[in-house]
Amino acid sequence: MRAEIDTFLEALERAEWLALSGRSDAAGVEAIYDRHAALFEPEAFHAVEPPEGDSRDDLQRAHLREFLAEGIEGHRTRDLRDAYLAAEATAVVEVDGERIPYRRMPVRIRQEPERAVRVTLDKARLKVVEKELNPISLETTLRKHAVAQELLDTDYDDYCARLSGVDFDALESRTAALLAETADPYDDLLAHFGRRALPGLDLREMWTHDLARMFHGEEFALLFPGEAMVPGIERMVSAMGLDLTAGGRIELDIEERQSKTPRAFCATVRVPEEIKLVLQPYGGHDDWSTFLHELGHALHFANVDPAQPLEFRRMGDNGVTEGWAMTFDHLMMLPSFLRRVVGISDPETYLRFAAFRELAALRRYSAKLSYERSLHREGPGPARADEYATRLSDATRARTPRQLWIEDVDPHFYCVRYLRAWMFAGTVHAALRDRYDEDWFLNPRSGPFLAELWALGQEGRVEDLARDRLGVESLGFEPLMDMIDERI
Ligand SMILES: [Zn+2]
Known part of the structure; x- marks a missing residue:
């Protein structure tokens, strides 16, 4: 079989x-x-x-x-x-x-x-x-x-x-606490960036399309040039003691094609032998962030030990691979990464924006977890559309269209994987900083350390990896929240 x-x-x-x-x-x-x-x-x-x-x-x-x-x-x-x-x-x-x-x-x-x-x-x-x-x-x-x-x-x-094998109740009590604890700082950030990106708009009248406009971050577009992205990140990966193609197992596709999707993605055709990393580098912060995310997936799967059984190479807790992907996209929240890899001399405003964006996503997914649990327990119906709009609007402070009640649902509770990945990536960042300092992403010893963890594939779940390999007994949002707090 x-x-x-x-x-x-x-x-x-x-x-x-x-x-x-x-x-x-x-x-x-x-x-x-x-x-x-x-x-x-x-x-x-x-x-x-x-x-x-x-x-x-x-x-x-x-x-x-x-x-x-x-x-x-x-x-x-x-x-x-x-x-x-x-x-x-x-x-x-x-x-x-x-x-x-x-x-x-x-x-x-x-x-x-x-x-x-x-x-x-x-x-x-x-x-x-x-x-x-x-x-x-x-x-x-x-x-x-x-x-x-x-x-x-x-x-x-x-x-x-x-x-x-994940305790959904325990996770939901953590996300409920996170929503309560981050409400005030989130409102402050929203007021600050709302004034910059949506001048003249009464923020109480804000809809999700306004929020999307704000997170587009047009004021930062020139800081993240498209043509510098792949060469800059390739140099960083080499400095970590790794190879962007993992010895040829990762195929990078940056060619332009008519019906190619505009969003970067990673396809795990054969693990670990044939991994595709597909993108069209347009530039902008979102493009850099997405490329880093997909690169994290690609490096993870291309470094899995081929001797691992199928269940550990291709199945298991996807919070693990999402955690490795976020370990890379969270580089966008490090001042030293922005200075030394992207080449931004004064990254302060962008850093605050990046932390705000992360917090907004975290709050949105926290609300999604409670809503999706309700949808899958109570069953679909008009009351669910109302609940969706209420929960999401409360968390994001942007009016959320009720028409999205069944469209904006992750298959098979994938939102749980993301939420656990957030906790795991925060823990990984703290571990890398402790071992290899603030600029671990340029340290030739950090790559081999990560590759050893990637070799496991998805054998253990995120909490197993944290406990057995990083010495962290209990996973929580604290390390990530510390990182966000530092920036805001
Ligand atoms: Zn991902």
Whole structure:
């Protein structure tokens, strides 16, 4: 079965890479699932004994069970996945005679300085979400809820928590505390940057498209040139004692192609032998940050020990790989990185902005966790749309459209992975600073230290890595919050 799973994952990743990098038109997810349908029968899931403890063998079975359950969900919704991707790819928004592909809308909206135009664009985008995408997402959610009932006879919240081995209640009590503790500093930052980026707007009238405009950070665009990005980061990775291509296992694709997605991404076609890092360097802080994030994923997977079993190479707690990705994108919050790698002589204002942006994302995901738990326990309905708008608006202070209640939901509680990655990346930064100083990213000993941890793949969960490899007994948001506090 393991060999077949490896083949399936390779086909899926390769198809996605071909489609998103603009080399082919259709992803063909349905056909790939159909070729490997036997993997996604409930019998295959039930044949794997549930884990009983924390031994290596238990972890292997826990990862495999979670993968197979998610595979059954994927298989049962494969037609909807293709329908969603097709609807998203072909939808066109028409505003005042301008025809804009739906996928370009987020970029178009945040680049628009005129608020009235932004309002019209956002309305038109939400119409597509409500008419074309929400019916597909709703049906997808209902089918996934049915899988949870069928496999573990429980609701989707409890099912995901049990399969992942993560205590959702404990995490939610941490995010609730974080929302309360960071409310005042967040409001101060919002007032400060709101005045700069959205002059004349009463911030009580702020919508999510205004927030997107603010985080676009136009005033910082020239500080982060596109053409300097790859060479600058390549020099940094070499200084760490590593190689940007991991000995040729990472293929960097910076070529321009018509239908290539504007956002950088990493495809793990074969782990660790064939990792694709795809991007179009435009420049700007968001571009640098996304490249660093995807590079963290690529270096992690390209350095996994090939002798590790499939369950540790390709499955497991995705909080781990998201944590390595964030370890790299959080470099944007270090003054020494901005000075020495990006070449910004006075990074103070940007640093405060970067910390604000991180805090906003953290607050948004904290609210998403509580909302998604409610959605997956109570089930979909109009009350959920109200709850979504209330929770997200409270956390971000930006009015959030209720039409996004089923669109803005991470598959299989991926928000949990991000939240745990935030805690883990904060801990990793503290460990690297203790061992190799403030400028650890230019220290030739930091790379081999990280590579040794990457070699494990996703064998342990984030708390196991923190405890066993970094000597940190309990993971929390404190190290990350210290880093943010220093900047604001
Ligand atoms: Zn990521």
